[in-house]
Amino acid sequence: xxxxxxxxxxxxxxxxxxxxxxxxxxxxxxxxxxxxxxxxxxxxxxxxxxxxxxxxxxxxxxxxxxxxxxxxxxxxxxxxxxxxxxxxxxxxxxxxxxxxxxxxxxxxxxxxxxxxxxxxxxxxxxxxxxxxxxxxxxxxxxxxxxxxxxxxxxxxxxxxxxxxxxxxxxxxxxxxxxxxxxxxxxxxxxxxxxxxxxxxxxxxxxxxxxxxxxxxxxxxxxxxxxxxxxxxxxxxxxxxxxxxxxxxxxxxxxxxxxxxxxxxxxxxxxxxxxxxxxxxxxxxxxxxxxxxxxxxxxxxxxxxxxxxxxxxxxxxxxxxxxxxxxxx
Amino acid sequence: xxxxxxxxxxxxxxxxxxxxxxxxxxxxxxxxxxxxxxxxxxxxxxxxxxxxxxxxxxxxxxxxxxxxxxxxxxxxxxxxxxxxxxxxxxxxxxxxxxxxxxxxxxxxxxxxxxxxxxxxxxxxxxxxxxxxxxxxxxxxxxxxxxxxxxxxxxxxxxxxxxxxxxxxxxxxxxxxxxxxxxxxxxxxxxxxxxxxxxxxxxxxxxxxxxxxxxxxxxxxxxxxxxxxxxxxxxxxxxxxxxxxxxxxxxxxxxxxxxxxxxxxxxxxxxxxxxxxxxxxxxxxxxxxxxxxxxxxxxxxxxxxxxxxxxxxxxxxxxxxxxxxxxxx
Numbered sequence: 001x002x003x004x005x006x007x008x009x010x011x012x013x014x015x016x017x018x019x020x021x022x023x024x025x026x027x028x029x030x031x032x033x034x035x036x037x038x039x040x041x042x043x044x045x046x047x048x049x050x051x052x053x054x055x056x057x058x059x060x061x062x063x064x065x066x067x068x069x070x071x072x073x074x075x076x077x078x079x080x081x082x083x084x085x086x087x088x089x090x091x092x093x094x095x096x097x098x099x100x101x102x103x104x105x106x107x108x109x110x111x112x113x114x115x116x117x118x119x120x121x122x123x124x125x126x127x128x129x130x131x132x133x134x135x136x137x138x139x140x141x142x143x144x145x146x147x148x149x150x151x152x153x154x155x156x157x158x159x160x161x162x163x164x165x166x167x168x169x170x171x172x173x174x175x176x177x178x179x180x181x182x183x184x185x186x187x188x189x190x191x192x193x194x195x196x197x198x199x200x201x202x203x204x205x206x207x208x209x210x211x212x213x214x215x216x217x218x219x220x221x222x223x224x225x226x227x228x229x230x231x232x233x234x235x236x237x238x239x240x241x242x243x244x245x246x247x248x249x250x251x252x253x254x255x256x257x258x259x260x261x262x263x264x265x266x267x268x269x270x271x272x273x274x275x276x277x278x279x280x281x282x283x284x285x286x287x288x289x290x291x292x293x294x295x296x297x298x299x300x301x302x303x304x305x306x307x308x309x310x311x312x313x314x315x316x317x318x319x320x321x322x323x324x325x326x327x328x
Numbered sequence: 329x330x331x332x333x334x335x336x337x338x339x340x341x342x343x344x345x346x347x348x349x350x351x352x353x354x355x356x357x358x359x360x361x362x363x364x365x366x367x368x369x370x371x372x373x374x375x376x377x378x379x380x381x382x383x384x385x386x387x388x389x390x391x392x393x394x395x396x397x398x399x400x401x402x403x404x405x406x407x408x409x410x411x412x413x414x415x416x417x418x419x420x421x422x423x424x425x426x427x428x429x430x431x432x433x434x435x436x437x438x439x440x441x442x443x444x445x446x447x448x449x450x451x452x453x454x455x456x457x458x459x460x461x462x463x464x465x466x467x468x469x470x471x472x473x474x475x476x477x478x479x480x481x482x483x484x485x486x487x488x489x490x491x492x493x494x495x496x497x498x499x500x501x502x503x504x505x506x507x508x509x510x511x512x513x514x515x516x517x518x519x520x521x522x523x524x525x526x527x528x529x530x531x532x533x534x535x536x537x538x539x540x541x542x543x544x545x546x547x548x549x550x551x552x553x554x555x556x557x558x559x560x561x562x563x564x565x566x567x568x569x570x571x572x573x574x575x576x577x578x579x580x581x582x583x584x585x586x587x588x589x590x591x592x593x594x595x596x597x598x599x600x601x602x603x604x605x606x607x608x609x610x611x612x613x614x615x616x617x618x619x620x621x622x623x624x625x626x627x628x629x630x631x632x633x634x635x636x637x638x639x640x641x642x643x644x645x646x647x648x649x650x651x652x653x654x655x656x
Contacts, residue, residue: 085530148505152529153482153506155497166482173484177476178576201480202413210482248506 003074004032005303006061006104009296010048010080011112014038015056016296019064020305029304032068047086048244049092053078058101064300077108077303079115079295084318087111090301095323099305106306111319112295113138113147116145116261120291123305123312126257127250127286129242130295131213131264135160137242138257138319139249145316149241150249153211159241159266161215164271167234168221169214173197183230189220218267234272235267250283258283261291331402333631334389334432335549337624338376338408341385342366344624347392347401350635357632363388375414378421381406386429391498397596405436405631407443407623412646413435414437421653434634439473439647440623441466444589447626448619451633451640454585455614457570459592461543463488465570466647467577467584476576477569481539487569489592491545492599494533494590495562496549501525511558517548524653546595553598562601563595578611586611589619599608 007018019034042049045190060072076098080087090109098104116130117138127139134157136150153162157263168183172190175182187197193216194203225229242260250256258279265272279288290320293301305311306322315322335346345363365384370377397579404426408415419437426432444458445466455467462485464478480489496511500518503510504525515525521544522531532541552559570588578584586607593600607616619628633639633652643650 085526148507149501151498151501152533154494154532154542155528156501158498169483170479170486173477173479177573179476179572181572198413200483204482205480214482244507244509245505 002104003072003307004065004068004070005075005077005307006057006064006073007296007299007300007303008057008076008078008080009112009294010041010053011295012081014039014040015053015060017057017060018296018300019061019068019070020072020300020304022304029300031300032070033064035064036050041080043082043086044181046089048080048082048090050097053094054097054101055092061102073102073104075106075108075303075307076102076104077110077299077306079110079112079299081112083109083111085207087103087318088208091321092168106322106324108302108306108320108322110302110321113150114145114297114316114319115298115302116305118301118313119293119295119296120259121257121289122259122292122301124144124257125251125254126259127246127283128258128291129246129260130262131160131242131260132262133157133161133211135163135242135245137245137263138247139240139251142252142312142314144314145319146249147319148245157211158245161218162211163241164234164238164267165214165217166223166284168217168231169200171230171234174202177218180189181230183224183228185224185228188220189224190217193217193220214324218264222267222270232270235271239271239274239278242275242284246279247282250286252285254285256283257287257289258286259289259291261294285322331400331635332393332396332398333357333403333405333428333628333635334385334392334401335627335631336385336404336406336408337440337443337622337627338369338381338406339623340368340409340430340583342368343381343388345385345388345392346628347389347396347398348628348632349398350632353563357628359628360398361392363392369408371410371414374417376408376410376416378425381422382425383431389430393469401430401432403436403631403635404430404432404433405438405634407438407440407627407630409440411437411439415646419649424548427489434652436634436648436650437629438627438630438649441478442473442644442647443623443626445626446629446641447621447623448587448589449585449617450620451541452545452585453579453582454587455574455611456586457471457574457588457617458590459488459570459588460519460590461485461489462537463491463570463573463592465573465577467574468639468642469579470642471486472579472642473647474548475647476573481542485539486573487566489538489546491563491569492566492595493542493545493594495565496545497528497553497556498514499562501528508655511552513552513556514559521545546592549593550598560598564597567599567602567606570603571610574607578614578624579646580613582613582636584611584614585617586614587617587619589622
């Protein structure tokens with residue numbers, strides 16, 4: 001029987017796992033079973049905690065094997081948020097543990113920006129902007145990977161949800177103070193959502209999920225954009241930042257693809273219309289395309305290609321790290 | 329003997345206390361003794377902790393009385409950071425406690441933005457920008473108080489130290505990524521100060537004093553401004569924000585004064601030259617003047633004027649709250 005694969009997407013909202021088998025001869029991989037947990041893998045002093053990840057993944061793998069009848073799992077791909085900077089312990093321990101406990105031969109540890117890329121475009125050249133609360137752009141010419149932004153809400157993530165929400169709240173407070181650049185419409189929205197503005201600092205600074213709180217105001221900015229020039233300017237600036245990041249990672253030559261993926265697209269036309277304009281302006285040589293799938297889909301794609309030996313994407317110590325058990 | 333006063337400045341770096349006596353007939357107040365602690369008054373679930381403030385202030389008052397021979401303290405003025413939003417417990421408990429333990433008749437609780445104002449301009453109409461890590465502008469027409477900004481590093485404090493440092497680091501990372509708006513000079517400075525930029529998020533996000541860490545990069549931005557147009561633009565934008573806030577609180581008519589106070593002036597000409605230009609542009613009717621003194625000086629001034637009955641500034645429940653013991 002064909003060996004199966006496990007494809008994993010590990011992020012802030014938990015773990016999602018697929019057990020599948022590779023499609024041969026260019027066929028799509030077959031998804032045989034799915035599991036999900038709502039418990040995000042912990043990050044400790046050693047970075048992402050391998051024990052906590054395995055403690056969730058191994059029982060899921062066991063029950064998926066029983067459910068699907070797939071006896072052997074040859075390949076595991078883990079796409080994880082924070083892998084580039086917080087993945088050392090994972091890289092050190094996961095391959096050995098998976099070989100020992102599941103008999104896995106090939107393990108790939110992949111930054112979530114790369115699973116987002118592959119989920120959106122597959123193994124083709126181009127640029128993908130992943131935009132949710134944060135924002136990161138990933139590109140490849142199939143020789144190496146490029147990234148732009150993804151620095152978090154204080155240092156960048158320019159144009160992402162927290163960035164838009166923060167700019168909207170600043171405009172609300174400018175209106176409150178009588179400073180230039182204010183928006184009475186955003187001020188009214190901010191008071192609806194958070195109460196009197198005098199209490200706003202107390203509602204935001206003590207929280208540990210400040211970026212998410214800021215991002216929760218982004219839909220209000222989008223809702224105001226049709227009638228409010230300040231809100232429209234915030235979204236236009238966000239679109240410009242997104243196009244800047246896409247352009248920084250997109251191959252200069254050829255006919256690369258460009259896609260945008262992530263929850264921020266839910267803001268609708270208020271963002272999407274200026275975004276299409278800015279992308280067309282900054283990347284006239286690139287072909288705009290819709291994302292094929294999400295990061296879990298990217299993880300499945302990488303696993304299937306590794307299993308069939310048709311994997312062509314460039315490796316990268318931090319962003320796409322593949323290891324094959326020499327004793328396997 | 330003339331009753332004395334205590335003037336207090338309570339902020340992030342601790343408590344500073346002066347015992348003095350009021351000058352009669354327009355004479356300056358006499359400062360007889362000083363104390364300082366390096367322990368910032370705690371903020372708890374009830375806001376600024378009155379017990380923690382009194383636990384430091386009462387022993388200082390006792391030893392100052394012994395040292396100076398001033399037997400009676402009639403007036404206490406406490407200028408405190410965060411008073412407007414976090415001062416409820418202080419307003420509820422401090423006057424009674426000071427009446428009981430020190431026989432004090434008159435207590436004023438004053439926002440640090442107002443002690444900064446009075447320290448800079450005294451009881452005259454105008455606008456004062458207090459700029460350090462954060463930024464707040466305070467103005468008065470002697471009928472009421474006006475404030476602009478002071479919303480903290482995520483919502484505003486536009487043009488303050490954290491704002492300048494954050495903008496400088498963003499420009500450094502833009503250069504690193506190859507996005508527009510980057511500065512190679514700021515990138516080199518950022519790596520000198522914080523190490524390789526890949527580690528920058530890990531150096532900033534886990535800290536509880538993020539605004540101070542961001543502000544620590546502001547001197548680097550100033551140092552680059554002479555040769556680097558991106559750094560110069562950051563400081564020009566900061567100057568514009570400062571002038572915006574000053575203009576929002578400055579009386580429109582008459583000949584108001586305008587002053588800038590706080591640690592940010594240490595950045596020197598790179599900030600001060602564009603700041604003078606922006607203030608002249610935004611407030612042509614206001615007379616620019618140097619700040620007479622610091623917030624503790626403002627607290628002394630308010631205490632002395634209250635003690636002599638020559639206090640003329642407008643009261644404000646949140647910003648300048650004076651209470652006189654009716655049984656005193």
